[in-house]
Amino acid sequence: MKYAVAVKQVPDTSEVRVDENGSLVRAGVPSILDPYCEYALRKIEGIRKEGDEIVAFTMGPPQASEALRRCLCLGADRAYLISDPAFAGADVWATSRALAAFIQRYACDSDLIVFGARSSDGETGQVPFETAQLLSVQQFVYVADLSPEKDSFVCRQIYGDSERTCRVPRGSAVSFGGVDPCGTLMSISDRISGGKKTIETLGRVELGLGLYSVGLKGSKTRIVRTDSSVIRRKNRKAVINNPGRAAELILDEMGAGR
Amino acid sequence: MFTREKIGRSEEYLTDESKMTGHASNVLLPMTEQELREILRVYNSKGTPVTVAAMRTGVCGGSVPQGGDVLSLERMTGVIGIGKDERGYFLRAMPCTTLKDIDSILARRDFSGLADITEGACEALRNEPETYFYPVDPTEMGGSIGGNIATNASGPRTYRYGPTRDWVRRIRVVMADSAFADITRGECRAEGRRMGFAAGRNYYSFDLPGYDFNGSVKNAAGPRISENMDLIDLFIGSEGIFGVISEADIYLAPRHPLISVVLFFPDDASALSAAKDIRSDGILDPEFLEFMDGKSLDLIRSLKKRDPLSIRVPALPEPAGSALFFDIRKSDADASFGRLAEIAGKHGASLDVSWCGHEPADIERMRELRHSIPKTIFEYVASLKGEMPKIHKLGSDMAVPDAAADEMMSFYREKLDSAGLEYCMFGHIGNNHPHVEIILKSMEEFGKAKAIYEEFAAKSAELGGSPSAEHGIGKIKTQYMELLYGRKGVEELRKVKRILDPNGILCPGNMIGRSHEICRSCETGAGHLRSQGG
Structure with a gap:
């Protein structure tokens, strides 16, 4: 089996602060492999069999290669950095278009296209959907478990309070719904072997994309204004021993807030 | 004016991470050095003791009051500025600034609002190719810089960088009578064993103790006493018994990835x-x-x-x-x-x-792994307190020279195994300073463990080491001062205390026990306080 895993480098959101103007202060904030993407990669690493191949790819600036290096240390066999100044300012649509172009040209024989649920900086969760749409492949979201079968996969999806188990045809896109709170600590052997693997960089021309298909020019989103909202909370403590009455009080409070 | 609040039943000011508990009437909360001086002036005139506290992360009861009031510096917090001298960059901070805050400001290079202690220092540090940091890592990053200096804190990175003392450039100290001294390393040294310095209108002159501090191993047992010693080293590691640190300059080092x-x-x-x-x-x-x-x-x-x-x-x-x-x-x-x-x-x-x-989040997780061991034991001991109020954590803090490391390790195991006590070992093996934590289950075991702990302390001293390598002495380990320096050495320290704090109001019980309960006729008149004018 061949797995193409899309990943993203993000600022470590636990370190991000907001300044007095409501802007994110990213100076000095370390960049990390997105925990959602890392979780998805680890899930695939967990089901891989001998002879399987994992290809990690990301779109980002040159320093995003550090996230790919981590993927190589965590089990990916090859890595591609999709990087070009023309990609700057891409919204989810332009990002999905570049990722879809990469898959069509460099990973079209993948048995599965894998994503994390969303990125921890943008939090849109739209890239898996739009990439699948552009590739005209089936998509399976909120995947908790996945197991390969002879010619397909079986996945278990968790939709809040309901679960669904279904067959996933080869070539589909899946996005895993979780994140590992304990994270991953790579072994020293994996670090040594991952450090020896190469990362290939691809630009706009290699992906066959026009200037108006990528980056800010290829984006459909236009940000008109950004405001920071200040949430003021009034805390009140009530001690109620009856759960029913407590629920009523919460509903009343919610009603009053509307 | 300063803020004074009744402690009442609020126990948080009556304990620290040792889980030892004390008693006090009020908590005093100065915001500025001026308020701190005012408090000491009033309390000194009344002869009411104060126990200095900051983040209360110590594990030897140094900030646990034994009467009087608690002088909490928790409102004296924040980084003041950045400077540079011939050794390198330094940071100036209020006493209750936590190491975590200092680390965060330096990691982000966020020097907005900070003063240039020397011209252009903030901008120069911001433009350095490498990030700088304060390298002393006492594991507990929530501790205050003032507390770290008062206890000469050390930790894992002492292996490379040495203890807090090596990184202190300057301190401001408010004396018991509210006078203050501004002490920069290298500017005031003893002549042999005779020390003299001015603070406000006072001039203090006294004989230093006759012992030499053991600096060949990791050692947090009192100030670094030696011939021709620097005045700053009298206050570093003195656990607040000679004066209260109101401001400090600490050196910084480039951080290597x-x-x-x-x-x-x-x-x-x-x-x-x-x-x-x-x-x-x-x-x-x-x-x-x-x-x-x-x-x-x-x-x-x-x-x-x-x-x-x-x-x-x-x-x-x-x-x-x-x-x-x-x-x-x-x-x-x-x-x-x-x-x-x-x-x-x-x-x-x-x-x-x-x-x-190799990513900061991974490094932090590994650090959390190591830190979880003492944390779990602290929590376990705290959970026993309800049933056994007199119990407290018993973990070793002994460091020995390289040549004696194997002998000490065998001694630990032999003693604990033969007593049938459960224990775990972890910590700073690079400095021959593992912590041996005894996992107590009953008061009977506590008694047994205390006796064994005394044997560990005596053995470490016999091997040329220190029974208090990094936790300090506080109120829990005062007997080790005598073990290391003899009765004479402790008595000499008490004489210094009586010169600098004649009414014995500062941190009574710390390091040298109750200094003012000693008969004053024991004094030889070696030291004196001279008033300069007024």
Whole structure:
């Protein structure tokens, strides 16, 4: 089996602060492999069999290669950095278009296209959907478990309070719904072997994309204004021993807030 | 005016991380040095004692009051500015600024609002190619810089960088009578064993104790007394008994990108012999070298079994029976990994299951792993307090010279095994300073463990080490001062205390016990306080 895993480098959101103007202060904030993407990669690493191949790819600036290096240390066999100044300012649509172009040209024989649920900086969760749409492949979201079968996969999806188990045809896109709170600590052997693997960089021309298909020019989103909202909370403590009455009080409070 | 609040039933000002409890009437909360001086002026005139406290992260009861009031510096917080002298960059901070806050400001290079102590220092530091940091790492980053200086705190990175003392450039100290002294290293030294300095209108002149502080091992037992000593070293490590630190300058060092490593071994003996190889290795050259024995790893396993999210690390590899935690420089990674493979092979460790982390989040998780051991034991002891109020944590804090390290380790095991006590060992093996934590289950065991602990202390002193390598003396370990310096040495320190704090109001009970209960006729008149004018 061949797995193409899309990943993203993000600022470590636990370190991000907001300044007095409501802007994110990213100076000095370390960049990390997105925990959602890392979780998805680890899930695939967990089901891989001998002879399987994992290809990690990301779109980002040159320093995003550090996230790919981590993927190589965590089990990916090859890595591609999709990087070009023309990609700057891409919204989810332009990002999905570049990722879809990469898959069509460099990973079209993948048995599965894998994503994390969303990125921890943008939090849109739209890239898996739009990439699948552009590739005209089936998509399976909120995947908790996945197991390969002879010619397909079986996945278990968790939709809040309901679960669904279904067959996933080869070539589909899946996005895993979780994140590992304990994270991953790579072994020293994996670090040594991952450090020896190469990362290939691809630009706009290699992906066959026009200037108006990528980056800010290829984006459909236009940000008109950004405001920071200040949430003021009034805390009140009530001690109620009856759960029913407590629920009523919460509903009343919610009603009053509307 | 200063703020004074009744303590009442609020116990948080009456204890610290030792879980020892004390008693006091009020908590005093100065916001400025002016208010701090006002408090000391009033309290000195009344002869009412104050116990200085900040973040109360100490483990020897130094900030636990034994009467009088608590002088909490918690409102005197914040970084004041950046400066540079011939040694390098330094940072000026209020006493209750936490190490975490200092680290965060330096990591982000966020110097907005900070003063240039020397011209253009903030801008110059911002433009340095490398990030700077305060390298003393006492494990507890929530502790205050003033508390760290008062106890001469140290920790894992003492292995490379030495204790707090080595990084203090200058302090401002408010004396018991409210006068203040501004003390910069190198500006005031003793003449032989005679020290003299001015503070406000007063001139203090006295004989220093006759003993020499043992600086050859990690040692937090009192100030560094020696001939021709620097005045600043009298206050560093003096646990607040001579004066209250109201401001401090600490030196900074360039931060090298590091890779943290946890190397798992089949048993403790393999890990300890690998530690010797790593320590003497010219290539690996770690900044710290920490040990976690098999029982510590079992403690972590049981903690994670109860609550998998209690420590944010993956499950420990099952065959692991012991571990070493250290770091290597990123720039030398290839050579270091090669050397590591050789050492691991020689001592039965496997690089396939051992961890490395080169991203800050990974490094922090490994640090959390190591820190979880004492934290779990602290919480366990605290949980026993309801049933056994007099119980407190009993963990060793002894460091010995290299030549005596094996003998001391054997002594620990022999004594504890023969007493049938459960224990775990972890900590600063690079400085021959493991913590041996006795896991107590009853008051009977507590009594037994206390007696054994005394034997550990005596043995470490006999081997040329220190029974208080990094935790300080506080109120729990005062007997070790006499063990190290003799009755005469402690009495000489008390004489200094009576010169600098004649009414004995500052931190009574710390380090030298109750100094003012000693008969004043014992004094030889070696020291005196002279008023300058007014």
